[in-house]
Amino acid sequence: MNNSFWDSTLGRFRLVAIIEGISYLVLLGIAMPLKYFAGFPEAVKYTGWIHGVLFVWYMALLLKVWIQYRWSFGKVVLAFIASLLPFGTFVLDSKLKKEQQAADA
Template sequence: MLKSYRRIALIEGISYLVLLFIAMPLKYGFDYPHPVKYVGWVHGVLFVAYVALLLVCWAQYKWSILRVSGFFIASLVPFVPFIVEKRLEKEYGKV
């Protein structure tokens, strides 16, 4: 389960960056809203998967509420999901 969570953390982080730095500028700078619609939808699905897997890992690995809260907040800040993934790799090794 941890392997899936770490992968989703990376993919969700990438989708967030694409949404913020590519799709949103296209929408507001060039009046081309289609990328936000599709990238936003994909990012939303990935975010739900991230949260679901976070809850599963919370139960399975008996993480503290502080850690789970931190990982949730990390998903809301650009670039931080990559730090979370590296932290988990350092702690649990390559899964």
């Protein structure tokens, strides 16, 4: 069994998915209110940029996982949709943790 997220492509995807999900929640829950209620647009500018980079990284790893683990098209679509929903990547991670444990066994 792998001890680190970095030991496999699926582990790296899970880690990036969690970080991307956190950045999305920060963007929606902190940066957007700062922009619209406190007149601080820089919060969205910088948080949005970071989130965008993480989203691109998530998509690149999703493509790699799709190919390496031979995921179905439907599973890839669900992983994409998870990235668009608040808390979606956390729900996805709970499912992928089981898959990673089975793959590592």
